[in-house]
Amino acid sequence: MLLEKLCNADGVSGNEKEVREIIKEYAKDYADEIICDTMGNLMLKKCGKSSKKTVMISCHMDEVGFIVSGINKDGYLEFQSVGGIDTRVIISKKVRIGKDKVKGIIGLKAIHLTTKSEREKVPKESDLFIDIGAKDADDARKYVKLGDYAAFDTEYEKLGESSIKAKAIDDRAGCCILCELIKEELPYDTWFCFCVQEEVGLRGAQIVANRINPDIALVVESTTCSDVPGAKEHEYVTRMNYGAAVSIMDRSTIVPKDFSQWLYNTAEKNGIKVQYKSLVSGGNDAGAIHKSLGGIKTASVSVPCRYLHSPVSIASEKDIEAVKELCRKYLNGIDEII
């Protein structure tokens, strides 16, 4: 299954090649033109019945992870995070490093050696290290070098009837949706854009938008879903199994009201489960796209995803399906929006 393959591939920001190759292989036969730019953004053009409007739909290929920044004399790896990661959730987690996917564990000084005040605080990233079982620095250097990327070592699995657990559902779910939709006949020329380096500051999307110069753009994302014990209802952001999440505003974008309303109303009219993303938090590629060139009308629709940016997240297959259906309505309903 495509989503499983995408989530199991490693693509920490700046190192998206593995993911890009899967997408290219899967979707190339459906595209009329393929561009891969200097940063590694993949753009697939699908010619429509008309070229009067240029439509963009985008997602990002990269995931959060780590980069090896030092090897100490005992063979432990120092690292820095790539993208926003909560230090609390990475301790004792498995990672795989570099091209050869060397296995390692994120370690921390043993509890017996900590003081009471240390136990009450969240350890700093610099207190943590990656242990690959090396004897010393020379031994470690045989397997790993500075600048190697580390990704969470998590395998895709089904949970319950219609949920999945995997790393990097953010935003391989979006990639998967785009890969399916490119197979269809469309009214207008449409660029399916798979962007790089979203997690480190919406970088890839900026030059993609500059190149494509679309009349309209939709970002397909995975977003926070905090409907868990301890959170109040107004803090959920989105709820799992409640359908596609349409953004009104986040920290990067205020979506044009007519566009977000069109998405919501169209979903309701067509029996697609839909919810608004109810809290101003996070940001996504829409932030870069809507400000590029002379300004581009941009909205986003997301898959609710629990435990985002952690070694393992959970999403609902039904929500993914709802997002896909709503994206299909968008691609076919451009004339109702602009």
Add this chain to the structure above:
Amino acid sequence: MELLKTLASGYGPSGREDKIRNTIAQYAKKLTDEVIVDTLGNLIAHKKGNGKKIMIAAHMDEIGVIATVIDDNGFIRFSAVGGLYNKDLFARRVCFENGVVGIIGSEEDNKDRKIAKLYIDIGAKNREDAEKKVKTGDMAVFMGEFTENEDIVISKALDNRAGCYVMLEAMKRVKTENDLYFVFTAQEEVGLRGAKTAAYSIAPQYALSIDVTDTGDTPEGIKMDVKLGKGAAVKIMDRSILCDAYIRGLLIELAKENNIPYQLEIMNDGGTDAGAISLSGIGVKTGGISIPTRYIHSPSEMVSKDDLKSCIELLTAFINYAR
């Protein structure tokens, strides 16, 4: 080191680069075909060729302070220009463009050393006296005399006059058909601004930024693999960029081939012009060569002479052999 001394001692806070730009332009004119200044104040020196179009950027601005309000007693309140470490500002000397010197004083009750509780004292008798020397909007730079021994150099503004120096030295050694744009950028310290417009107008195929980077070799200092004196730092990542793999690989290959000491840089804090350039237009393959530097953004920044030499050699190799 006379050239580096001239550059480091020059005046040029962000947005007020005129003086340092004029100094650099004198050298750049002798070494290139055409020198222009763009709207934001970038100095662009073009060495024409038929090969790859390459942009090399080193920012010429330095951090400083800007006078905001002058009070009845002649004390000057100020804001930061660029990233200042507020806790270390007390009793530092600053120098305005016209040569007026002041020291940074603090209100008695200011444990947090908030910038709003600091002021500049130029020894004025009152407001009128102060306004004869300094006006609202005038900028001052930190004072930090240029000193050297056989191994190292200490001065203010080595961030990034050391980069300007490396670029000028490499410009003397150009032997290539590549089409080279050497850009001394403006306003890097306030958000990579000059590099952005320069990259847009040049639209290069490859770009490199030449800037300073932190080191992790001081007692209980930050964790970082870069060490002073261990060679030119090839940039892998900072907070503004994940460097292009081709450019990064080429730099490492050239360093090995030419026996130039090098190390790899992963900087957790701060960005460089490389970030802005890489995202310009439809994107530019961008990397960086960094000069290992201790005590960045202080009046006493320290670099190694061997590292400067390695950076010059590596940059020269890149501009001559990049394909």
